[in-house]
Structures are given as structure tokens and as C-alpha cells.
Amino acid sequence: MNAASSSSRRHPARSTGLSDAPIWRRLQPFCAGTLVVVLIGIPLWLVVATAGKSRGEALTPDLSPPSHWRLLANLEEVWRQGRVPAAFFGSLLIVVPAVIGVLVVGSMAAWILARRRSRLTATLYALAISGIVLPPAIVTLVLLLRQLGLAGSAIGMICVYMGIYLSTVIFFVTGFVRTIPASLEEAAQIDGAGPVRVFVRVVLPLLRPVLATATILICLYVWNDVFYAFFIVGGRLDTLPLNLFQVASAGLYLNNWHLIFAYVILMSLPLVAVFAVAQRRIISGITNGAVR
Known part of the structure; x- marks a missing residue:
């Protein structure tokens, strides 16, 4: 026994079954931090x-710090002369209804597709998520909106965004709904709740984590979109990306990289706020689900 204990003291790694981690595992945190700095920190x-x-220092953008910081002054100049308030409310007019509408319609459709198991439902699900890999034809969209009398309107732009990103919401939410026990919905139905009440009172609160994730993605896509907005509402309604495209080509912002980058910062602040709020929702939703 004494010999065994002395042997274990001489060879602790052999007695506990532990060994030094490989060098690549020890380098993983360093590599991850370096990757974050290169891909996010430098830009x-x-x-x-x-x-x-x-203006003189920003003629050729580089990584050197400014000799005298003028960030607040540049942000104030952009806010006053760049028509930012009107473009901001134009973006809100499109983004908020589009995001809310696609989340509500997509989550309801995903709930039905996840709970009903049949060949027809499987076919409908395949068609619903096909929009992820099949890009919409912009010419067809413009012609269709003209036929419907929605070309150049905020309603038409909202409908386009809802149609484009409905597949994404259905794909995310359907898989999440399948992890929710159906017994919760059956208990509510026994208590006399109808389908709408079951969805609103039972299913929807449990979807907060996945809906928060979908909100971040869709807000990011819609808020920064300039391609579809240019062809559908370009010249009739100002959004932040469209306004940046217009003023960057005008005399005020021509080669004024300090103002262009200041505009980019202003345009990104609402997305940062949405991400911060949605991130808290994701963490709280996961924590509540684990406790339950």
C-alpha cells in the first residue's frame, strides 16, 4: 500500500488518468481571439x-488613428445635412411591419407544419423552405407589384420582404416547435382553449429564443438592404441605405470618407440596440426553459 501511494505521488498523471492537453487545444483560445480581432476588430x-x-486625413482611409478626434462633430454634421431623420423613419416604416408580419405569419405556419404529419404537409414544408435557396426574380416582382398597384409603396416593399424571408422563419421555427411536447397543447385543449388561444398562450411564449434569433437575422437583412429597395421604392421613399447611396454620390459626401463612415456608424446603432435586446431574450429564454 505504501509502495502504491509512493508510486502515485511520483506519477500523478498516470494515477489519475490525466495528461497534458495537446498543443493545438492550448492554442485554440489564442487562435479564436486572433480570428475575432482580424475579422471584426480591424474593420x-x-x-x-x-x-x-x-477630411484631409480621411482622403485615404487607413488604420492610423486621427491626430484630433472629430467623431462627434462628424456625426452631428451627418445628422444635420445628410437627411438622416427622414431616412431613419422611412426605414422604420418598412422594417418594423415587415419583421413583425413575417414572424407572426411564419411562426403560425411553422406550428401547423410541425404538428401535422402527412405527405401533403411534407410537400408544403419543402415548398415553404425552398425560398431559402431559390432567389426571387426582381423583374417579376416589379411587374407583379405594378399590376397590383403597389409599386413604389411601403406596403409593396413590406410584402416583398415578408415573401423573401418567410422561408427563413419557417425553417427556424419548425424545427424548434418539434422539440416542444405536444402534451402542453393537449392540456390546453382539454381546458377548452381553441387553436388561436393555444398558439398565443402556450406555443408563442416558448418560441421566444428562436424568434429572437430570427429577429436579429431579418432586421439585419432588411435594414441594410439596398438592392430590392432601389428597384421597388427607389426615389419614392427614403431608407437609410438608399439615402447613403444617394448622398455618397452627391457633392456633400463625394470623397468625404469621414462623413460616409460616420453615416455608417449612425445607421448601425439601431441594429446594435436590437441585437442587445434580442440577445437578452435568447439568454433568458434558454435559462427559463432549462429551469422548467
Whole structure:
């Protein structure tokens, strides 16, 4: 026994079954941190540093810090002369109804597709998520909106975004609904709840984590979109990306990279706020689900 204990003291790794981790595992945190700095930190610093420079320093954007920070002054100039408030409310007019509408319609459709098992439902699900890999034809969309009298209107743009991103919401929510026990819905039905009440009172609260994730993705896509907005509402309604495209070609912003990057910062602040709120929802939803 004494010999065994002395042997274990001389060879602790052999007695406990532990060994030194491979060098690649020890380098993983360093590699991950380096990757984050290269892919996120450097571009972010380039935007902030250029937005804080004067016009002369920002003629050739680089990673050097400004000799005198003018970030707040540049942001104020962009806000006053770049028609940012009107473009901001134009973006809100499209983004908020589009995101809410696609989340509500997509989650209801995903609930039905997840609970009903048949060949018809499987076919409908395949068709519903096909929009993820099949890009919409912009010419067809414009012609269809003209026939419906919605071309150049906010309602037409909202309908386009809902149609484009409905497949994404259905794909995310359907898989999440299948993990929810059907006994919860059956208990509510026994208590006399109808389908709408079951969805609103039982299913929808449990979908908060996945809906928060979908909200981040869809807000990111819709808020930064310039392609579809240019062809559908271009010239009739200002959004932040469209306004940036227009003023960047005008005399005020021509080669004024410090103002262009300051505009980018202003345009990104609402997305940062949405991400912060949705991230809290994701964490709280996962925690509540684990406790339950």
C-alpha cells in the first residue's frame, strides 16, 4: 500500500488518468481571439478611426488613428445635412411591419407544419423552405407589384420582404416547435382553449429564443438592404441605405470618407440596440426553459 501511494505521488498523471492537453487545444483560445480581432476588430477600428478624422486625413482611409478626434462633430454634421431623420423613419416604416408580419405569419405556419404529419404537409414544408435557396426574380416582382398597384409603396416593399424571408422563419421555427411536447397543447385543449388561444398562450411564449434569433437575422437583412429597395421604392421613399447611396454620390459626401463612415456608424446603432435586446431574450429564454 505504501509502495502504491509512493508510486502515485511520483506519477500523478498516470494515477489519475490525466495528461497534458495537446498543443493545438492550448492554442485554440489564442487562435479564436486572433480570428475575432482580424475579422471584426480591424474593420470596426477602420470605420471608427476614419469617422473620427478630418477630411484631409480621411482622403485615404487607413488604420492610423486621427491626430484630433472629430467623431462627434462628424456625426452631428451627418445628422444635420445628410437627411438622416427622414431616412431613419422611412426605414422604420418598412422594417418594423415587415419583421413583425413575417414572424407572426411564419411562426403560425411553422406550428401547423410541425404538428401535422402527412405527405401533403411534407410537400408544403419543402415548398415553404425552398425560398431559402431559390432567389426571387426582381423583374417579376416589379411587374407583379405594378399590376397590383403597389409599386413604389411601403406596403409593396413590406410584402416583398415578408415573401423573401418567410422561408427563413419557417425553417427556424419548425424545427424548434418539434422539440416542444405536444402534451402542453393537449392540456390546453382539454381546458377548452381553441387553436388561436393555444398558439398565443402556450406555443408563442416558448418560441421566444428562436424568434429572437430570427429577429436579429431579418432586421439585419432588411435594414441594410439596398438592392430590392432601389428597384421597388427607389426615389419614392427614403431608407437609410438608399439615402447613403444617394448622398455618397452627391457633392456633400463625394470623397468625404469621414462623413460616409460616420453615416455608417449612425445607421448601425439601431441594429446594435436590437441585437442587445434580442440577445437578452435568447439568454433568458434558454435559462427559463432549462429551469422548467
